[in-house]
Amino acid sequence: MVDPRAFLDYGWTFHGHKCPAMAMGLRAGAIAMNRLGVARSEGNALLAMVELGDDHASHCFGDGVQVVTGCTYGKGNIKQLGYGKFALTLVDTTTSRAVRVVPRADMQVRMRHEPFCVQYRLQGTPFAEIPDDVVDPLIEEVFSDPEEALFDVRDVFDYDAPVTAEDFGSFVCSRCNELVVEKYGRVIGDARLCIPCQEELLAVGGAAWTGGPK
Numbered sequence: 001m002v003d004p005r006a007f008l009d010y011g012w013t014f015h016g017h018k019c020p021a022m023a024m025g026l027r028a029g030a031i032a033m034n035r036l037g038v039a040r041s042e043g044n045a046l047l048a049m050v051e052l053g054d055d056h057a058s059h060c061f062g063d064g065v066q067v068v069t070g071c072t073y074g075k076g077n078i079k080q081l082g083y084g085k086f087a088l089t090l091v092d093t094t095t096s097r098a099v100r101v102v103p104r105a106d107m108q109v110r111m112r113h114e115p116f117c118v119q120y121r122l123q124g125t126p127f128a129e130i131p132d133d134v135v136d137p138l139i140e141e142v143f144s145d146p147e148e149a150l151f152d153v154r155d156v157f158d159y160d161a162p163v164t165a166e167d168f169g170s171f172v173c174s175r176c177n178e179l180v181v182e183k184y185g186r187v188i189g190d191a192r193l194c195i196p197c198q199e200e201l202l203a204v205g206g207a208a209w210t211g212g213p214k
Contacts, residue, residue: 002040004030005143007068015063017127020111020138024086025064027142028101028151032090033069035099035156041070044077047091053084058108061086076166091159098159102152114138173197 004026015022029048033039038046048071050062062080065071065088071078086108091098111117116138120130142150169182174191186198193201 002030002033002068004068011064011067014067015060018130018132018135018139019060019127020116020135020142021058021060021086022064022067023139023142024058024103024150025061025066025088026068027064028061028088028103029065029068029090031147031151031153032088032099032101035153036090036092036097038092040068041075041077044075045092045094046071046077047093048078049081049089049091050078051081051083051085051087051089053080053082056084058086061103089159096158096160097156099156100154102154104150104152107150111138175201 004023007026007030008023011022011026012018033046046069048065048069050065052059052062062078066073066078069078069090071090085102087100087102089098089100116130116134119125120134147153167181167183170179171182171185171192172178173180173194175193175197178194180194184195186193186195188198188201
C-alpha cells in the first residue's frame, strides 16, 4: 500500500512550502495507486490527468500528484486538462485500467472558510509566513480523515491511453540559431523558423528580413 505521508517531506521540498492542497494531491494520488494496485512510476507505466486550469487557487494539488505517482511533466506522463477542477484520473497504461479521484466539493468549500484561506491566503500572505499552527491542522485532516469524507472515488474502468512516441526530430532556427523540435517549426520563404521568430517577422511584415541571425 502506498502511504502518502511517506512522501510528505519530499513533497515540501519539491513544492517549496506547506499547504493543504499539495497534501490533498499526495493523498488523491495514493488512493488512485492503491485502487489500481500499482507502484510509483519510474517510466511511463502510469499516466496522470489532472483537471486543473491555470492561475487559480489550490493549483498546488498537481505537485502532490507528481510527487506521489512519479508522473511528471519531464517524462510527459502527466497532462493538465484545463477544466478548472480538482480531479485526478490515474491510468495504468499496461492494463488500460484507470480510476478517478475527486476531492469532495463540500470539504473544499469548508476549507476555503478556514483562517488559512480567509485570514492569510486571501490577504496575500506568502505561504512561508503562514503560522504552522494554522496550516498544520488542515494538513493533518487531509491525511487522517476517512477517505469517503474527503474524496469521491469512481470505480476502476477501462481507458485506452493514447500511445505516443518521443519526437527526436529537430532543426536549427534560421533566425535565432536555437534548436527547435521539428513539429513546432514554421516556414517563411526558404527559412525554417521557431514560433517566436515567425511571430516577430509577421508582426513587421515578414519581407523585411533577408536572412541570418537576428
